[in-house]
Amino acid sequence: MVAVKITDLTKKFDKLTAVDNVNLDIESGELFGLLGPNGAGKTTLISMLCTILKPTSGTAQVWNHDIIREQDMVRKSIGIVFQDQSLDDNLTGRENLQFHGRLYKVPKNVMNERMKELMELMELADRADDLVKTYSGGMRRRLEIARGLLHHPKVLFLDEPTLGLDPQTRRHIWEYIEKLNQNEGITMLLTTHYMDEADYLCDRIAIIDYGKIVALGNPSSLKESLGGDVISLASSSKDEKLREGLLKIENVTAVDFVEDAIRLTASKGETVIPEALNVVREHGVEVKSVSLHAPTLEDVFIKFTGRRLRDEAEGKKGQLKRRIGHRRRLHH
Amino acid sequence: MISDIYTIWLREMIRYVRSKSRIISSLAMPIIWLALLGTAIGGMVEDSPFLPHNMNYIQYIAPGIIGMTILFTSIFSGISIIFDREFGFLKEILVAPVSRLSIVLGKALGGTTTAMIQGMIMFILGILLGVKFSSEFGIGLGFIITVAFMFLIGLSFVSLGIAIASKIESMEGFQMIMSFLVMPMFFLSGALYPIETLPDWLKLLTYIDPLTYGIDGLRGSIQGSSVAHFPLLVDFGVLSLFCLFTLLLSAYLFKKS
Ligand SMILES: Nc1ncnc2c1ncn2[C@@H]1O[C@H](COP(=O)(O)OP(=O)(O)OP(=O)(O)O)[C@@H](O)[C@H]1O
Ligand SMILES: [Mg+2]
Numbered sequence: 001m002v003a004v005k006i007t008d009l010t011k012k013f014d015k016l017t018a019v020d021n022v023n024l025d026i027e028s029g030e031l032f033g034l035l036g037p038n039g040a041g042k043t044t045l046i047s048m049l050c051t052i053l054k055p056t057s058g059t060a061q062v063w064n065h066d067i068i069r070e071q072d073m074v075r076k077s078i079g080i081v082f083q084d085q086s087l088d089d090n091l092t093g094r095e096n097l098q099f100h101g102r103l104y105k106v107p108k109n110v111m112n113e114r115m116k117e118l119m120e121l122m123e124l125a126d127r128a129d130d131l132v133k134t135y136s137g138g139m140r141r142r143l144e145i146a147r148g149l150l151h152h153p154k155v156l157f158l159d160e161p162t163l164g165l166d167p168q169t170r171r172h173i174w175e176y177i178e179k180l181n182q183n184e185g186i187t188m189l190l191t192t193h194y195m196d197e198a199d200y201l202c203d204r205i206a207i208i209d210y211g212k213i214v215a216l217g218n219p220s221s222l223k224e225s226l227g228g229d230v231i232s233l234a235s236s237s238k239d240e241k242l243r244e245g246l247l248k249i250e251n252v253t254a255v256d257f258v259e260d261a262i263r264l265t266a267s268k269g270e271t272v273i274p275e276a277l278n279v280v281r282e283h284g285v286e287v288k289s290v291s292l293h294a295p296t297l298e299d300v301f302i303k304f305t306g307r308r309l310r311d312e313a314e315g316k317k318g319q320l321k322r323r324i325g326h327r328r329r330l331h332h
Numbered sequence: 333m334i335s336d337i338y339t340i341w342l343r344e345m346i347r348y349v350r351s352k353s354r355i356i357s358s359l360a361m362p363i364i365w366l367a368l369l370g371t372a373i374g375g376m377v378e379d380s381p382f383l384p385h386n387m388n389y390i391q392y393i394a395p396g397i398i399g400m401t402i403l404f405t406s407i408f409s410g411i412s413i414i415f416d417r418e419f420g421f422l423k424e425i426l427v428a429p430v431s432r433l434s435i436v437l438g439k440a441l442g443g444t445t446t447a448m449i450q451g452m453i454m455f456i457l458g459i460l461l462g463v464k465f466s467s468e469f470g471i472g473l474g475f476i477i478t479v480a481f482m483f484l485i486g487l488s489f490v491s492l493g494i495a496i497a498s499k500i501e502s503m504e505g506f507q508m509i510m511s512f513l514v515m516p517m518f519f520l521s522g523a524l525y526p527i528e529t530l531p532d533w534l535k536l537l538t539y540i541d542p543l544t545y546g547i548d549g550l551r552g553s554i555q556g557s558s559v560a561h562f563p564l565l566v567d568f569g570v571l572s573l574f575c576l577f578t579l580l581l582s583a584y585l586f587k588k589s
Pocket of ligand 2: 042043159
């Protein structure tokens with residue numbers, strides 16, 4: 001069965017097209033990842049699927065209910081962890097969860113059991129009765145995730161769930177999410193900036209850029225589709241002649257200039273390096289270092305978007321800024 | 333449905349009990365009004381032929397000040413939906429499987445309850461300051477009718493607040509609402525002066541102000557029909573209609589927004 005069926009879905013804000021004619025089917029039980037740079041339209045897409053934003057055109061079915069005509073039924077089938085803050089600061093952590101549990105009609109004994117389990121998983125058990133106001137950023141994030149996992153919906157949306165959390169906590173959360181997906185068969189749609197997260201968790205991923213899906217597949221086939229290893233030459237050159245020269249080398253299938261590196265995709269990468277260095281020198285370009293690695297999702301990402309996913313430290317800062325900006329946005 | 337309304341109501345109550353500073357500050361103003369204005373102007377208008385017989389000014393304005401407390405608390409409760417939106421919590425409610433009507437009703441009843449508690453505190457303070465229960469209904473029935481009017485005033489204006497919050501985008505609009513709607517409504521309501529003595533044009537404005545009927549109703553139920561301007565049933569009828577109207581309006585606008 002198809003759990004989420006997206007048909008020609010489009011959202012425009014004035015002139016800007018945030019989601020551009022997206023078509024996508026997510027199978028029930030699937031753990032699906034949406035990867036994309038800032039402003040790609042991931043949150044906008046999820047907001048439409050969970051009925052808080054009206055599409056400009058097109059539609060979608062979530063668990064066979066139309067997101068425009070059957071909003072109540074859609075809401076009964078879903079759960080969501082929002083990207084930006086959505087807790088009540090003046091309630092305690094426990095009260096936030098209880099509020100959620102009541103709205104979603106989680107039976108009391110189930111509720112207590114899950115609450116205990118999740119609070120422990122999120123390492124919030126000893127702070128459960130403190131006001132959320134007094135929580136740190138990471139604690140709030142963990143509480144939001146706990147809340148999202150409290151009722152077990154048919155389809156769960158996770159919008160950058162582990163953003164800003166430390167690696168160990170992320171690991172715990174991944175394991176829990178995976179368990180939930182496997183044991184309970186909950187369909188999940190997850191957005192993330194962390195390649196390792198997408199790689200570890202997702203059965204399939206879609207790369208979205210400027211509101212459009214530019215690549216779709218399971219992580220390993222996407223990586224294989226690159227057709228070889230990635231050689232990265234640290235240099236800021238953008239010389240077209242150099243590109244032609246490099247492409248002539250045997251086994252090289254692609255050459256991309258990204259920010260401060262020249263990236264070659266090649267099979268038998270290690271044999272290509274000496275020749276590549278020769279070509280670079282012939283063009284009078286200086287290279288500071290060379291590296292070779294098996295393709296990662298990051299490389300897939302660069303291939304389809306021509307850009308790097310921002311590095312993590314910079315990313316967190318940018319993200320924080322966006323989150324503040326976000327708060328004003330989602331209402332309509 | 334009932335349990336959803338209860339859930340939303342409960343959250344309002346928890347927040348109310350926790351916001352000590354809000355409780356105190358929203359009582360401070362009416363207390364100052366009652367004590368200072370009551371005493372200062374009271375001296376001026378002593379034995380005024382316009383005030384009902386043997387009534388001092390504090391006594392006269394007490395129902396008006398109770399009405400004011402309820403008005404401010406309830407409008408604010410309704411408008412606080414803007415905060416929920418600003419801080420993101422509204423999204424949590426909006427994606428939940430609850431009807432928009434339950435959300436409005438929960439919010440409205442929560443706000444009404446807090447407004448009634450605040451009104452009741454003012455009422456007790458009034459009694460301590462010497463306000464007498466002197467309506468022909470006696471203490472028991474008089475009290476029940478008083479509470480009913482508190483309820484109607486509260487529900488009407490929380491709903492109005494919710495309706496406004498569904499229309500305005502941010503807290504900036506809030507000051508406008510206070511200056512152009514809430515304050516005029518209060519001053520025109522006859523809370524501070526008898527309506528009988530007003531010139532016709534002002535009387536007309538007073539009659540249009542829904543709060544007039546709320547405060548007149550409180551007067552009638554606390555101090556009796558000889559002090560009130562309209563018959564109690566008129567107050568009750570007009571206010572009920574207004575309440576129904578604002579409630580429907582808020583449900584409609586909230587759903588649309
Ligand atoms: N309410 C809005 N009004 C105007 N423009 C908006 C609104 N919401 C989103 N946008 C724009 O739509 C585009 C997509 O935004 P969206 O939040 O969906 O991106 P995203 O992929 O979630 O990004 P991030 O990774 O930073 O969360 C952005 O250019 C954003 O500025
Ligand atoms: Mg986003």
